[in-house]
Amino acid sequence: MATKPSIPKGTRDFSPAEVSKRNYILSIIRAHFEQYGYQPIETPSFENSDTLMGKYGEEGDRLIFKILNSGNYFYNKNKIELPPTLESLQIKDADSISVEERISLNKFTAKISEKALRYDLTVPFARYVVQHQNEIEFPFKRYQIQPVWRADRPQKGRFREFYQCDADVVGSTSLWQEVELIQLYDSVFSALGLEGVTIKINNRKILSGIAEVIGASDKLIDFTVALDKLDKIGEDGVKKEMMEKGISEEALQKVQPLFHFTGSIQEKIEKLATLLASSQEGMKGIEELRFICENVTRLGLQKSILDLDVTLARGLNYYTGAIFEVSAPTGVAMGSIGGGGRYDDLTGIFGLKNMSGVGISFGLDRIYLVLEELNLFPDTVATSTKVLFLNYGVSQAFEAMQTIKKLRSQGIKVELYPDAAKIDKQFKHAERRAIPFVVKEIVETKFSLKNLKTGTQTQVDFNQLLEEVTTK
Amino acid sequence: MATKPSIPKGTRDFSPAEVSKRNYILSIIRAHFEQYGYQPIETPSFENSDTLMGKYGEEGDRLIFKILNSGNYFYNKNKIELPPTLESLQIKDADSISVEERISLNKFTAKISEKALRYDLTVPFARYVVQHQNEIEFPFKRYQIQPVWRADRPQKGRFREFYQCDADVVGSTSLWQEVELIQLYDSVFSALGLEGVTIKINNRKILSGIAEVIGASDKLIDFTVALDKLDKIGEDGVKKEMMEKGISEEALQKVQPLFHFTGSIQEKIEKLATLLASSQEGMKGIEELRFICENVTRLGLQKSILDLDVTLARGLNYYTGAIFEVSAPTGVAMGSIGGGGRYDDLTGIFGLKNMSGVGISFGLDRIYLVLEELNLFPDTVATSTKVLFLNYGVSQAFEAMQTIKKLRSQGIKVELYPDAAKIDKQFKHAERRAIPFVVKEIVETKFSLKNLKTGTQTQVDFNQLLEEVTTK
Numbered sequence: 021m022a023t024k025p026s027i028p029k030g031t032r033d034f035s036p037a038e039v040s041k042r043n044y045i046l047s048i049i050r051a052h053f054e055q056y057g058y059q060p061i062e063t064p065s066f067e068n069s070d071t072l073m074g075k076y077g078e079e080g081d082r083l084i085f086k087i088l089n090s091g092n093y094f095y096n097k098n099k100i101e102l103p104p105t106l107e108s109l110q111i112k113d114a115d116s117i118s119v120e121e122r123i124s125l126n127k128f129t130a131k132i133s134e135k136a137l138r139y140d141l142t143v144p145f146a147r148y149v150v151q152h153q154n155e156i157e158f159p160f161k162r163y164q165i166q167p168v169w170r171a172d173r174p175q176k177g178r179f180r181e182f183y184q185c186d187a188d189v190v191g192s193t194s195l196w197q198e199v200e201l202i203q204l205y206d207s208v209f210s211a212l213g214l215e216g217v218t219i220k221i222n223n224r225k226i227l228s229g230i231a232e233v234i235g236a237s238d239k240l241i242d243f244t245v246a247l248d249k250l251d252k253i254g255e256d257g258v259k260k261e262m263m264e265k266g267i268s269e270e271a272l273q274k275v276q277p278l279f280h281f282t283g284s285i286q287e288k289i290e291k292l293a294t295l296l297a298s299s300q301e302g303m304k305g306i307e308e309l310r311f312i313c314e315n316v317t318r319l320g321l322q323k324s325i326l327d328l329d330v331t332l333a334r335g336l337n338y339y340t341g342a343i344f345e346v347s348a349p350t351g352v353a354m355g356s357i358g359g360g361g362r363y364d365d366l367t368g369i370f371g372l373k374n375m376s377g378v379g380i381s382f383g384l385d386r387i388y389l390v391l392e393e394l395n396l397f398p399d400t401v402a403t404s405t406k407v408l409f410l411n412y413g414v415s416q417a418f419e420a421m422q423t424i425k426k427l428r429s430q431g432i433k434v435e436l437y438p439d440a441a442k443i444d445k446q447f448k449h450a451e452r453r454a455i456p457f458v459v460k461e462i463v464e465t466k467f468s469l470k471n472l473k474t475g476t477q478t479q480v481d482f483n484q485l486l487e488e489v490t491t492k
Numbered sequence: 493m494a495t496k497p498s499i500p501k502g503t504r505d506f507s508p509a510e511v512s513k514r515n516y517i518l519s520i521i522r523a524h525f526e527q528y529g530y531q532p533i534e535t536p537s538f539e540n541s542d543t544l545m546g547k548y549g550e551e552g553d554r555l556i557f558k559i560l561n562s563g564n565y566f567y568n569k570n571k572i573e574l575p576p577t578l579e580s581l582q583i584k585d586a587d588s589i590s591v592e593e594r595i596s597l598n599k600f601t602a603k604i605s606e607k608a609l610r611y612d613l614t615v616p617f618a619r620y621v622v623q624h625q626n627e628i629e630f631p632f633k634r635y636q637i638q639p640v641w642r643a644d645r646p647q648k649g650r651f652r653e654f655y656q657c658d659a660d661v662v663g664s665t666s667l668w669q670e671v672e673l674i675q676l677y678d679s680v681f682s683a684l685g686l687e688g689v690t691i692k693i694n695n696r697k698i699l700s701g702i703a704e705v706i707g708a709s710d711k712l713i714d715f716t717v718a719l720d721k722l723d724k725i726g727e728d729g730v731k732k733e734m735m736e737k738g739i740s741e742e743a744l745q746k747v748q749p750l751f752h753f754t755g756s757i758q759e760k761i762e763k764l765a766t767l768l769a770s771s772q773e774g775m776k777g778i779e780e781l782r783f784i785c786e787n788v789t790r791l792g793l794q795k796s797i798l799d800l801d802v803t804l805a806r807g808l809n810y811y812t813g814a815i816f817e818v819s820a821p822t823g824v825a826m827g828s829i830g831g832g833g834r835y836d837d838l839t840g841i842f843g844l845k846n847m848s849g850v851g852i853s854f855g856l857d858r859i860y861l862v863l864e865e866l867n868l869f870p871d872t873v874a875t876s877t878k879v880l881f882l883n884y885g886v887s888q889a890f891e892a893m894q895t896i897k898k899l900r901s902q903g904i905k906v907e908l909y910p911d912a913a914k915i916d917k918q919f920k921h922a923e924r925r926a927i928p929f930v931v932k933e934i935v936e937t938k939f940s941l942k943n944l945k946t947g948t949q950t951q952v953d954f955n956q957l958l959e960e961v962t963t964k
Contacts, residue, residue: 025543025619025842028607031536033620035627036634039532055900057877057907060511064503064653065537065609065639066557071497085538086560088605090643132604133560135500137537147497148505155507157924159910162508167537171562181536194910196889203897319893370497405529417668421791425675428527435529438631438666452629 030180158191188379222332229302234271502652630663660851701774706743
């Protein structure tokens with residue numbers, strides 16, 4: 021036990037100051053989720069493995085944390101088949117094992133582990149909706165704020181345990197929900213004091229339309245990835261990359277306007293309408309975009325900017341309609357601080373068909389970093405204890421405790437220094453913890469109150485004390 | 493995928509109503525923790541196995557959920573030694589395996605798993621204090637509200653995932669902290685509307701004193717277990733059981749007053765003082781009890797009762813001073829709803845000596861059941877959305893959205909029914925979700941507002957609408 025204890029890589033301890041700041045963000049997100057009619061649910065930290073496995077692709081399956089069967093169960097109930105190749109697997113690299121070896125290993129894992137930690141909040145939500153479909157009144161607007169776990173390689177800003185904050189509505193195809201979700205983003209970020217957040221919107225059907233027009237649905241991802249580099253490598257660079265990926269010059273000619281895709285949202289929509297006139301799906305996407313953007317614009321946003329970004333292709337595998345992504349204000353180097361979209365068949369994986377869902381997610385860790393960088397956490401967030409009563413021994417400590425009790429009943433955060441230590445030490449304690457007020461001697465009904473910020477010391481009665489520590 | 497999805501046994505989904513009620517309890521606990529100067533920390537859901545293993549006894553080790561090493565790590569980095577007896581273990585019962593077999597199995601487990609889910613909040617807190625000792629200003633008052641996991645056999649009221657809500661202070665031996673923790677229990681339960689909660693207190697040193705007096709330190713647990721049955725099996729029954737356990741009749745004679753241990757706390761303390769006069773440690777315990785009880789009594793409790801219970805022996809293995817346990821008001825059949833105590837060497841297991849700690853814990857699940865049984869959840873807890881605007885099609889929906897935006901900016905929880913469905917269906921939706929107000933037609937600046945509780949319908953302007961839904 022001589023070695024200093026540590027925590028697993030990719031995980032974090034949060035200090036009081038950090039928890040307070042995180043809770044400040046979460047409380048604002050939560051309050052707005054509820055104003056918009058979203059209701060909270062919570063699901064277990066671990067699910068049956070078959071609920072999660074196969075839902076996030078092969079990469080996802082590998083990144084899911086699996087829990088070892090426990091107690092008797094582990095070696096009693098299951099007849100464990102040892103993988104014949106396990107011995108050899110030990111010395112191999114993950115990327116070099118054969119398909120047979122992987123299957124064998126997966127089988128072995130499945131035998132000794134039947135539960136796994138939540139990987140995101142969407143699959144558990146889909147499972148919840150299907151399992152409780154008879155108790156749920158649809159359309160169902162739910163929010164969920166819980167940690168998820170991923171066995172990703174830890175790196176700056178990427179952790180193995182982190183919170184997701186999701187709001188989704190399921191059971192309606194109404195586009196008013198897309199309108200509301202954009203307003204919700206704006207409300208939260210405005211309440212957090214963030215000016216100039218950009219809420220980017222796109223539509224999967226627009227992307228399909230572009231693919232149709234360039235005559236290559238299979239090149240869609242290559243196309244958007246390359247187009248996204250326009251700022252960095254310029255029009256010629258992008259076109260060069262596209263042609264290398266097998267997109268013809270003729271196809272590029274057809275979507276030439278995308279290389280100078282500027283102007284207001286309305287102008288962009290009109291450009292797209294011309295471009296995608298021949299694609300039925302594309303035109304459906306334009307109709308959806310128009311409804312959403314027009315209504316958002318007419319209703320007005322507070323401090324955020326709405327923008328149409330045709331290169332936005334996140335979640336291309338599952339989104340079927342709107343796609344959202346939020347980026348921090350210009351000047352703050354940070355990836356997206358939120359994202360979401362519509363998926364037409366949310367619960368199909370669990371056997372409940374025709375349940376369209378649309379939702380958004382807030383990236384707590386990144387929002388935290390943005391607020392920190394822009395110095396937007398209110399001072400009050402950091403303030404924990406407001407008043408420290410010094411301890412001069414049992415008899416005065418008792419008098420202090422009487423007053424402390426009264427202050428606490430008024431909601432004031434207040435403490436007695438627990439030991440009758442040297443007064444100097446007690447003062448240092450207040451300073452180190454940034455406690456703004458110290459009560460020294462109590463003589464009859466008078467308190468010696470010291471304001472540690474200003475250094476002033478006054479004699480006050482209880483009401484003055486209460487007023488002083490409440491207002492400053 | 494035809495089978496209905498389910499969750500692992502011992503885990504729970506929480507519906508919106510349940511989450512709201514749980515959050516109501518947690519918000520009151522949290523607010524009082526902070527009034528008393530406790531600061532929040534959070535630790536990772538999983539710790540390195542060696543942080544947890546061996547800290548909870550052999551039983552605890554078995555109940556800790558272990559996480560399988562993931563990705564490459566599993567089969568690459570570690571040279572896994574297969575347990576020679578694994579084949580035979582598969583068909584054995586956990587209780588019948590030999591020591592060698594268990595060691596072999598434990599070695600195997602340690603090879604394939606290096607992380608484990610948090611089993612309680614105390615060990616991670618001790619680890620946190622040692623790891624961050626240079627950043628912490630002592631005495632350190634911390635609270636922590638997070639889930640823990642135990643592979644216990646699930647049964648009524650016992651789950652494999654549940655929240656713990658702990659407040660502990662470390663780095664001071666002052667008994668004012670015990671005084672405060674009793675006040676804290678009282679403040680929280682009073683704020684929750686619970687009348688007549690009993691906060692029971694005992695002291696490990698009293699128990700040691702009794703053991704000294706009966707001349708058998710090794711029989712202490714047998715003694716307290718038997719004494720605890722006084723209500724059920726009477727004095728003769730208890731004495732019979734004690735003698736069967738090897739406690740002599742002469743010893744019982746010496747502690748005869750414990751069989752009629754009634755009266756005020758002060759009377760009980762005086763009885764104990766006589767009884768334990770020959771035990772130095774016992775008298776130290778009495779001195780501590782006297783300080784705590786006298787000050788708590790003089791400062792006064794709100795709705796709770798303080799009682800001295802010499803049979804209280806929870807955590808006998810680690811508590812060294814005060815022991816607390818809280819029981820629900822008389823008439824509610826429920827085990828303890830809280831407990832705690834002082835441990836002189838909290839962080840010793842991680843190499844930091846002489847750190848005395850004292851803390852208490854709140855049992856969220858049981859408090860929930862008590863409030864439910866006594867019907868003490870305020871109506872406002874269940875109220876989610878306050879107003880539903882009916883949807884008559886795009887044009888009126890837009891007008892509704894304009895008003896909704898204004899109401900939300902006032903903090904009102906309000907929704908638009910997303911689809912222009914039949915009005916009857918929209919009304920049913922409001923009823924099923926217990927939304928109290930519905931706004932029907934909007935004509936110019938007038939709203940048809942229906943109160944679903946009273947059935948009354950009125951024509952109101954915006955200010956009247958705001959007032960109506962805010963006040964009722």
